[in-house]
Amino acid sequence: NAGVTQTPKFRILKIGQSMTLQCAQDMNHNYMYWYRQDPGMGLKLIYYSVGAGITDKGEVPNGYNVSRSTTEDFPLRLELAAPSQTSVYFCASSYDRRGEKLFFGSGTQLSVL
Amino acid sequence: AQSVTQLDSQVPVFEEAPVELRCNYSSSVSVYLFWYVQYPNQGLQLLLKYLSGSTLVKGINGFEAEFNKSQTSFHLRKPSVHISDTAEYFCAVRSTNDYKLSFGAGTTVTVRA
Numbered sequence: 001n002a003g004v005t006q007t008p009k010f011r012i013l014k015i016g017q018s019m020t021l022q023c024a025q026d027m028n029h030n031y032m033y034w035y036r037q038d039p040g041m042g043l044k045l046i047y048y049s050v051g052a053g054i055t056d057k058g059e060v061p062n063g064y065n066v067s068r069s070t071t072e073d074f075p076l077r078l079e080l081a082a083p084s085q086t087s088v089y090f091c092a093s094s095y096d097r098r099g100e101k102l103f104f105g106s107g108t109q110l111s112v113l
Numbered sequence: 114a115q116s117v118t119q120l121d122s123q124v125p126v127f128e129e130a131p132v133e134l135r136c137n138y139s140s141s142v143s144v145y146l147f148w149y150v151q152y153p154n155q156g157l158q159l160l161l162k163y164l165s166g167s168t169l170v171k172g173i174n175g176f177e178a179e180f181n182k183s184q185t186s187f188h189l190r191k192p193s194v195h196i197s198d199t200a201e202y203f204c205a206v207r208s209t210n211d212y213k214l215s216f217g218a219g220t221t222v223t224v225r226a
């Protein structure tokens with residue numbers, strides 16, 4: 001079982017460039033989330049989705065956009081990359097509304113120079 | 114809104130010794146509580162969760178945690194650690210009327226022979 005798949009695993013961007021972090025899950029989960037992890041800060045929620053066509057902001061949405069056209073895919077878009085967006089990004093999904101168990105991808109390490 | 118404080122950022126421990134990781138939370142409503150583990154270069158995995166019922170919950174790999182409502186704590190314990198328990202541990206909380214998790218900053222456990 002693939003679970004939650006994130007691509008790419010590593011990426012270096014120049015300031016002002018744009019890119020899309022891909023996330024796909026094959027568990028038919030309705031709920032999907034994007035987190036960023038910074039050293040000593042834990043995980044911060046960027047955006048989340050409760051189903052295809054429905055997305056909402058988390059704690060730190062500025063500088064990011066998302067879309068959810070299908071149940072399986074939840075891409076995260078960075079339009080104008082900034083050094084403050086250097087982080088490790090995790091996508092996660094869950095089956096039910098209570099989110100009692102999140103399934104995480106292996107992460108994307110992004111550096112903006 | 115809810116928040117989580119992990120009281121120890123780093124915990125060094127010898128193999129076969131016990132370990133306790135402390136977690137305190139704040140919330141104005143009832144909560145669900147979780148511990149996740151992150152092994153090097155991997156995504157997070159659920160260790161255990163408290164949703165309701167018995168305040169002592171057991172998880173995978175010999176870990177257990179106790180929910181203490183009066184002290185708003187959810188400390189994680191293991192009576193005898195192994196080298197393979199070296200990882201970062203995250204406490205997380207979710208209000209019962211929401212589906213977004215809030216994570217603590219994490220505790221790095223390093224097990225030495």
